[in-house]
Amino acid sequence: MATIQDMGRFGYRNKGIHVGGVMDKTSAFLCNMLVANEQDAALVEITGGEWLTEMSHPQLIVAGGKGFNVFVNDNPVSFWQPCFLQAGDKLRLIPLPGGGISYLAIHGGIRIKPVLNSRSTHLGASFGGFNGRLLRPGDLLPTAVLRTTQAEKIVRHICRPGAQHHLRLSNTAIPDHSRNSVRIIAGHEYDWFTPAARELLASSLFELTGMSNRMGYRFNGPALQLGQHEQVISSAVSPGTIQVSPDGQLLVLMADAQTTGGYPRIGQVISADLPLLAQKSAGCQLQFRLVTIAEAETVYLKREEQLANLQKDYALIFT
Amino acid sequence: MGLLTEVRQTGFEGLLDVSIAYNSLSVFFDPGLVSRRYRQSPQAFVFQWLDELAARERVEVGPVMGKEHILPICYDPPFSPDLDTMAAFHNCSREEIIYLHQSQPYYVFMVGFSPGFPYLGIVPERLDTPRKATPALKVPAGSVGIAGRQTGIYPFESPGGWNIIGRTPIRMFNILDPDLCLLQAGDRVLFSPIDQQTFNYLNQYADT
DSSP states (O other): OEEEEOSOOOSOGGGTOOOOOOSOHHHHHHHHHHTTOOTTOOEEEEOSSOEEEEOSSOEEEEEEESSEEEEETTEEEOTTOOEEEOTTOEEEEEEOTTOOOEEEEETTOBOOOOBTTBOOOBTTTTBSTBTTBOOOTTOOOOBOOSOOHHHHHHHHHHHOSSSOOOOOOOTTTSOOOOOOEEEEEEOTTGGGBOHHHHHHHHHOOEEEOSOOOSSEEEEEOSOOOBSSOOOOOOEEOOTTEEEEOTTSOEEEEOTTOOSEEOSOEEEEEOGGGHHHHHTOOTTOEEEEEEOOHHHHHHHHHHHHHHHHHHHHHHHHHTO | OHHHHHHHHHOOTTEEEEEEOSSOEEEEEOHHHHHHHHOSOHHHHHHHHHHHHHHSOOOOOOOOOOOEEEEEEBOSTTSOTTHHHHHHHHTSOHHHHHHHHTSSOEEEEEEOSSTTOEEEEOOOGGGOBOOOSSOEEEEOTTEEEEEBTEEEEOSSOEEEOSEEEEEOSSOSBOTTSTTOBSOOTTOEEEEEEOOHHHHHHHOSSTTO
């Protein structure tokens, strides 16, 4: 399954239109960075199945994320390694057991027409992205033909004659998806749950089920009981919101989540850990660790600063 | 709703979206932008900003009154899969539920869940029905449901837990319409029963 996504569609919540956009913002940011794109350039998000593209023009391109092997004309290339492909070159991504989401960024981005200020695909209402639908064999993705000076420098670096000039993200900058603890802050209805339920949330392992998609990830674990039986009045939910269904199980809302919900919200996954969670697959055992809003903010701002510094350093290589 | 306009007009750098629901207003912002621009904890800044906004003097207004709509609805099977269960639950006939549902206009409290989905109320107490224990995996587009004392319309085929008692042939969402959604918070809706033939004639979902 593959769709066109960018950083999301903002400002339409009161029309019932979710933000959407990429599931793993960190990987998408890094891929765009590696091919000298703006942060909000549209890219291809691949969540499963095999991918094969043939280039119709020379393109600066990179794949990153998790869970796929990448080949150019049957030669393996690494994730996070920008490549300059020629017309006729074939790029193939083969899924690995264990799953994951990967991104394909092309310099200049996928140049489809934005709908409501975004190129993200709204699958539910069939608009945005590539005609509002999943990509399928035969689709021709519009891309930019001209390169920016920065992209030109990257291409020259990769194509220097003589030695191999592999350019690749350093190991320390590659996102680590191995951690099995996800940080959360208390949700709006956190106090509605029994002390025993709150204790279980903090101390138990929850298993990600196969009933998981771009809308939400469903978990199996101990049933969490509500202490008081008030009805929740429908109000805003967003990616990261942890809802507890009537049977006491957790549902973490993801990128394509509905805009309002009526189930009690026990927690909210911190924004900085959403990419980590997005990259988990069915069968994975996770722990949720409660942190303060202050801590969530610090982590978020620090990560953003690290990414901004990385982007600066990357630009410096070519000057 | 007045507050919503005020929040949008005042704004701050990094504000991404504001939304309202029945009794809440939610503000979405980019913590990085807020932190860089205002040089303080994004959460502290937004709370302070909201406090200042709330402290402003304002004239109390009643409920906002928008447009009036008459929406055709067909209560016949197969458009009303949960009508019999609801009748059994309330110990009354299908006809009584239908009569009560279309007997009064409803206020659009908000649009949310999916694009164009209106939350309408308040449903007569006699029809107060809890959500289904197991949500249906596929609710067809145009389906009209009841949950508690709300009634709503599914603009797209989606999973859903509301009790489906009828279907409207009128589209709730159109990406080509400048308003996007047929119904806006503040509008009023009256359901007008039609038969299946009329439904088929009016059906705007046929080509989607």
